[in-house]
Amino acid sequence: MSNITAELAIEKLNNQFGDQIVSSEMLYDFLTVTVAKKSVKDVIQFLHDDAELNCHFLTTCCGLHYPDQSEQFGMMYQLHNMVANYRIRIKSFTADAEPVFDTITDIWPSANWMEREAFDFFGFRFLGHPKMKRILNMDSLEGWPLRKEFPLEDPFRADKDDKMFGR
């Protein structure tokens, strides 16, 4: 059914963006391409506009946090070409302590809340986003809950100390 191969997609991206493509690999059934942060929006726009790749649908996007890496924050986008049933995952990492990504809400309005979610949970800002505001958490919340350093529970509770498995 799908006549777009991973090789074709990689070749097209390499031709267009060259050294902006950091790496690409197949993770299970998914082609995952890591892109330099400053051109992530161009890559997504290219995948969206290209007549052959035609990734016209944004399946999902979310933030990532790897505190042990030098480029600790990242965004993940999953695009889908429903006609050829081809999916591709774009990732981009940055070393900034307060990352700012380009918004893709002008490509897909559906990215609006997804980016707000990434802001809400990771503190990423999106340049050009129409309403950069917390979405699921209360506005007065301090900190970014899905960053790894954010504690799941109140760390000062003495009544819930479990010596065997930790808290």
Added chain:
Amino acid sequence: MNSTKNEIIKEKEYSTLNLGPTHPATHGIFQNVMKMDGELIVEAEPTIGYIHRAFEKLAERRPFAQITPITDRLNYCSSPINNMGWHMTAEKLAGIEIPKRVQYLRVIIMELSRIADHIICNSVIGVDSGAMTGFLYVFQWREFIYEIFEELCGARLTTNIGRIGGLERDFSQKAWLKIEQLMKELPGGLKEFENLLVRNRIFMDRTIKCGPISAERALAYGFTGPNLRAAGVDYDVRVMNPYSSYQDFDFMIPLGTNGDTYDRFMVRENEMWQSMSIIKQAMEKLDRLDDKTSFHADVPAYFLPEKDEVYNTMEGLIWHFKIIMGETQMPKGEVYHSVEGGNGELGFYLISDGGRTPYRLHFRRPCFIYYQAYPEMVKGGFLSDAILTMSSMNVIAGELDA
């Protein structure tokens, strides 16, 4: 002096209506601040997050087996689909092959819950358009499906059904009898419901052209599931990326054309008939299979041993303890798996670093994504249409807020 007076008159005064957070007509905790021009909606601004429970954060601290109960609470109208989606994601990561019989059993469970989900949504469309009767008629079937779930796993709403590697137990004789009874009696019940609404002039006048969305806008807003199909796009995960042996089944994807409330209603209505046909096919296929007993894959490292073994053998006890505490090895990797949920493509994006819990788990929750289109869909319409549009979109608060 005169000119300022004219300007004041020219400037229309709108009223603000706060619909929700708890409002009897919204079926869940949704708040919409609406700017009204009399009875017409000028602008709507949804506020979400009232029942946010930080599932993605919780999942980073829970062993894989303990994440299933979290998924129950996403779309709680069809929990079994969410459970199965999660099991399949973990199985994909660990590379577990599931026996055919278990796949068919899972299909039966998933289609039953799809019927239950659609019954709720469609009958509530009836209620919101002023027809309480249909709701009361079909809810007995939803109740009956919940009785089947009770027979299968002991729970009704938050089912936690199945395990990574299969099902926790085989279907009982009583469960099979109930499924057969449902297959016999549901068509009549559904027909009765359709007779009430489908060609009803009042219902059609009320729902046709109510909250429409075009196929292009629906795709741009990330619609999936019945809402997208009502707009005329034949995207169904069961057909596009078959999981759990859906490729073995012969079924249609019902489509609409206008993407309005009536089309969404009809797509769901027809999907229920398709689901019934899938369940029938699955039962026939199960009859033809040589394998009559297996209800899980042979993976002692992931699938909980029988209680008898746990209490009487050392090895059983060790495996039980290891699985419950998340000490079995999950491979490193990154995997995305999606299933066709009750209201769209429910995806699980899982990053595992080989530890006892996922490193990161992101849920692609269909209604969180498509609910963004709500302000655009109700703009310029009546308030009563906005209520109908929301119920026909099948927005489930648990899934919306994660």
